[in-house]
Amino acid sequence: MGKFVYLDHNATTPTERRVVAAMTPYFNKLYGNPSSIYKFAQEAQEAKEVARVKVAKILDAKPEEIIFTSSGTETDNFAIKGIAYANKERGNHIITSKIEHLAVLNTCKWIEKQGFKVTYIGVDKYGVVDLDELKDAITDKTILITIMHANNEVGTIEPIREISKFAKERGIYMHTDAVQTVGKIPTDVNELGVDLLSLSGHKFYGPKGVGALFIRKRTKIDSLLHSGHHERNRRAGTENVPGIVGIGKACEIAIKEREEEEKKLKILRDRLQKGIEEKIDDVIINGHPKKRLSGTLNVCIKYIEGESMLLNLDFEGIAASSGSACTSGTLEPSHVLLALGIPPEVAHGSLRFSLGRDNTEEDIDRVTEVLPPIVKKLRAMTPFGKGRENGLRWNNQKK
Numbered sequence: 001m002g003k004f005v006y007l008d009h010n011a012t013t014p015t016e017r018r019v020v021a022a023m024t025p026y027f028n029k030l031y032g033n034p035s036s037i038y039k040f041a042q043e044a045q046e047a048k049e050v051a052r053v054k055v056a057k058i059l060d061a062k063p064e065e066i067i068f069t070s071s072g073t074e075t076d077n078f079a080i081k082g083i084a085y086a087n088k089e090r091g092n093h094i095i096t097s098k099i100e101h102l103a104v105l106n107t108c109k110w111i112e113k114q115g116f117k118v119t120y121i122g123v124d125k126y127g128v129v130d131l132d133e134l135k136d137a138i139t140d141k142t143i144l145i146t147i148m149h150a151n152n153e154v155g156t157i158e159p160i161r162e163i164s165k166f167a168k169e170r171g172i173y174m175h176t177d178a179v180q181t182v183g184k185i186p187t188d189v190n191e192l193g194v195d196l197l198s199l200s201g202h203k204f205y206g207p208k209g210v211g212a213l214f215i216r217k218r219t220k221i222d223s224l225l226h227s228g229h230h231e232r233n234r235r236a237g238t239e240n241v242p243g244i245v246g247i248g249k250a251c252e253i254a255i256k257e258r259e260e261e262e263k264k265l266k267i268l269r270d271r272l273q274k275g276i277e278e279k280i281d282d283v284i285i286n287g288h289p290k291k292r293l294s295g296t297l298n299v300c301i302k303y304i305e306g307e308s309m310l311l312n313l314d315f316e317g318i319a320a321s322s323g324s325a326c327t328s329g330t331l332e333p334s335h336v337l338l339a340l341g342i343p344p345e346v347a348h349g350s351l352r353f354s355l356g357r358d359n360t361e362e363d364i365d366r367v368t369e370v371l372p373p374i375v376k377k378l379r380a381m382t383p384f385g386k387g388r389e390n391g392l393r394w395n396n397q398k399k
């Protein structure tokens with residue numbers, strides 16, 4: 001087996017060396033509780049506020065508009081439930097899309113059980129939200145539109161600015177899940193025109209278990225967690241100071257290095273795409289050809305299952321994923337690929353490669369060398385292969 005090749009950065013990234021160095025003192029040297037009044041604890045409090053300024057900067061927001069949380073998942077829950085409950089006198093309708101992450105979709109499903117109504121908007125074959133369908137879905141009772149900034153599986157970037165414009169015209173709050181875009185593409189909340197934006201540290205070389213929610217001034221939102229007066233009374237609980245310092249440092253690094261990194265990732269991703277298309281037949285590239293995160297490549301390789309390819313790649317020391325980290329393992333085809341109109345039997349053959357800061361041409365060439373023989377071997381073994389399309393299909397077989 002060659003060198004370990006990690007190509008699953010949309011699932012998580014390594015906490016980068018400079019981030020770990022910034023966090024380290026706050027575990028066991030400057031470990032005071034930021035709510036305590038003595039000077040020692042105030043150092044932790046100050047570090048937290050410095051981090052807040054850095055997070056605000058990557059969003060072009062004001063520091064007081066940033067609330068730290070425990071994850072992207074908590075942040076999405078906070079935005080949706082918080083807006084729904086605080087504005088229920090005005091209306092009970094929420095609009096989202098069919099390709100959101102489960103942190104949004106399952107929150108919307110739960111909130112439907114509490115008496116709210118949710119409309120799930122479709123997407124085109126590239127994964128772009130249908131703007132006409134979205135406009136038509138707006139009613140007098142709509143209080144929130146929540147659409148992701150970029151999709152975690154296929155990388156398609158959504159027209160958030162246009163959607164925010166309709167939302168604003170109708171006095172509806174606009175939230176975007178930017179967990180996959182902060183640190184990768186511009187995420188200026190004023191350019192995007194959003195009222196709320198979610199981010200998560202571990203997707204851009206910060207630590208796991210820390211996220212943040214941008215809440216535009218004067219937004220009416222309830223809290224999820226109740227206890228003391230932490231985070232301006234909006235999110236109770238003793239703050240994860242090392243994590244907060246870490247997410248701040250990750251933002252500081254991304255502000256300086258994001259553009260260069262994006263260019264490098266695009267070159268590598270395009271090399272991988274070209275290599276796969278040249279060496280393997282019957283491949284579909286998913287996501288928008290241009291409006292797509294530069295490090296994401298999602299492909300469907302027909303007549304085989306993504307899971308078998310992943311296991312074979314793993315055996316060769318290559319880590320990738322099929323669908324998202326949260327849905328792989330369920331054996332259900334990805335809800336995102338199905339929403340793009342991909343037939344279930346083809347969606348089963350999806351592979352997602354998500355590239356990151358440390359990947360090299362050598363890593364890419366290793367995949368394009370190792371993958372074609374894996375595909376050939378699996379295709380030879382499958383009873384559902386090319387020329388046998390009339391045989392049992394996976395979706396029939398699975399019941």
Ligand code: PLP
Pocket residue numbers: 010011071072073074076101103148150151152177179180200201202209211324325
């Ligand atoms: N939203 C999107 C688009 C994601 O990709 C993820 C993680 O995969 C999340 C939310 C959840 O973030 P976290 O892992 O920090 O809970």
